[in-house]
Amino acid sequence: MSQDLLERREQIFGRGAHLFYQKPLTIVRGEGVYLYDENGERFVDMYNNVPCIGHCHPHLVDAINTQVANLNVHNRYLHDGILTYAERLVATHHDGIESVVMSCTGTEANEVAMLMARTITGGEGFICTDAAYHGNSAAVRQLTRARGSKNIKPIPFPESYRCEAEDRAQYLAFKTEGVKLAGMLICSLCANEGLPTIPHGFMGKAADMVRDAGGVVIADEVQAGLGRSGNWWGYEASDFVPDIVSMGKPLGAGVPLAATASSREYVEQFRRGSGYFNTFASSPLQAAAGNAVLDVFESEQLVSNSATVGTYLSEHLEKVNSRVAQIGDTRHQGLFVAIEWVESRDTKKPDREGAIRIVNRLKERGFLIGNAGAFGNVLKLRPPLVFAKEHADAFLDAYADVVNA
Numbered sequence: 099m100s101q102d103l104l105e106r107r108e109q110i111f112g113r114g115a116h117l118f119y120q121k122p123l124t125i126v127r128g129e130g131v132y133l134y135d136e137n138g139e140r141f142v143d144m145y146n147n148v149p150c151i152g153h154c155h156p157h158l159v160d161a162i163n164t165q166v167a168n169l170n171v172h173n174r175y176l177h178d179g180i181l182t183y184a185e186r187l188v189a190t191h192h193d194g195i196e197s198v199v200m201s202c203t204g205t206e207a208n209e210v211a212m213l214m215a216r217t218i219t220g221g222e223g224f225i226c227t228d229a230a231y232h233g234n235s236a237a238v239r240q241l242t243r244a245r246g247s248k249n250i251k252p253i254p255f256p257e258s259y260r261c262e263a264e265d266r267a268q269y270l271a272f273k274t275e276g277v278k279l280a281g282m283l284i285c286s287l288c289a290n291e292g293l294p295t296i297p298h299g300f301m302g303k304a305a306d307m308v309r310d311a312g313g314v315v316i317a318d319e320v321q322a323g324l325g326r327s328g329n330w331w332g333y334e335a336s337d338f339v340p341d342i343v344s345m346g347k348p349l350g351a352g353v354p355l356a357a358t359a360s361s362r363e364y365v366e367q368f369r370r371g372s373g374y375f376n377t378f379a380s381s382p383l384q385a386a387a388g389n390a391v392l393d394v395f396e397s398e399q400l401v402s403n404s405a406t407v408g409t410y411l412s413e414h415l416e417k418v419n420s421r422v423a424q425i426g427d428t429r430h431q432g433l434f435v436a437i438e439w440v441e442s443r444d445t446k447k448p449d450r451e452g453a454i455r456i457v458n459r460l461k462e463r464g465f466l467i468g469n470a471g472a473f474g475n476v477l478k479l480r481p482p483l484v485f486a487k488e489h490a491d492a493f494l495d496a497y498a499d500v501v502n503a
């Protein structure tokens with residue numbers, strides 16, 4: 099069955115459409131933190147952040163079913179649900195976040211954020227990190243592992259483990275090149291960079307410097323946000339106050355739902371300047387999904403669960419990891435854990451192949467994690483936020499066997 103699907107996939111998608119795991123999985127069902135393959139084998143999902151309230155949560159399923167059975171249209175009509183959702187979403191942010199532009203993907207949310215920054219500042223230049231990923235449109239992908247161009251200048255991501263930053267630094271040159279700054283777009287936790295331990299005060303200082311230079315600060319919360327860090331938003335964990343936030347992935351728990359939020363003034367400037375329209379955004383379906391997700395966050399207290407279970411998991415992992423020669427560093431923010439798999443602690447040289455081996459062995463033991471980060475050597479644990487201590491305990495047993503084998 100899997101071989102047949104693999105061949106059909108290569109034929110119809112073309113080779114190069116990435117799949118996880120040396121022996122790819124055929125997943126047919128999800129429930130809570132569990133995924134099931136076609137043979138009924140159960141896996142603990144410790145990778146997927148989109149189903150943040152757990153796979154196929156009954157409250158979400160009911161809300162979506164009810165909505166699509168009743169109405170789903172575009173956003174050129176008044177609708178209470180989407181306004182309620184936008185109000186609830188804004189209320190989770192700092193006071194300066196007042197109004198929202200809805201969209202469908204993280205890429206679009208970042209496109210809107212960049213356009214908004216350009217409109218507000220009249221600038222064109224963006225600062226990002228040198229190992230960033232913010233999406234795949236023509237505009238946003240210029241920030242992916244950027245090496246520097248007229249309008250995009252990368253700074254070394256704040257990596258406190260290897261401290262090679264100076265070697266990779268490309269110094270800011272907007273001023274000398276006559277490019278006006280629009281802003282800085284940065285993931286609040288530097289998630290794709292490998293969840294580095296961001297030095298205390300770094301983000302706040304960077305934000306101040308950007309504002310002093312006439313730019314605005316955009317926090318990409320697509321991966322970092324909605325409870326992942328044990329706070330509502332990653333910028334709270336990294337201690338800075340963004341002017342604009344972009345959100346996506348977990349907001350709709352599988353229904354495409356993304357948003358860019360800022361002050362009412364900035365949002366209105368953007369709307370005047372762009373006439374932005376997005377066919378599937380601000381729909382009753384998005385509202386139903388978004389509201390259902392927030393309901394579950396409240397009723398199941400998922401932000402605090404992320405903080406407590408994340409700390410529990412990472413403390414126990416550290417005990418195991420301190421005895422493993424190939425593990426150089428264990429970092430966590432809520433239910434987001436990053437483990438540096440290295441050739442040796444002395445050289446700190448990233449061992450991507452070794453990390454991939456661990457990922458595949460854990461899959462054979464029934465636990466799904468990934469490898470990521472600037473060098474692909476970071477074991478990435480980022481389960482749905484309903485992940486509980488009992489799941490952590492089961493994982494820790496298998497993990498200890500695998501990393502010590």
Ligand SMILES: Cc1ncc(COP(=O)(O)O)c(C=O)c1O
Nearest residue numbers: 203204205231232233285320321
């Ligand atoms: C930090 C970050 N921003 C933006 C995106 C793009 O989101 P999407 O794939 O929904 O366009 C991603 C996707 O992985 C991401 O990790």
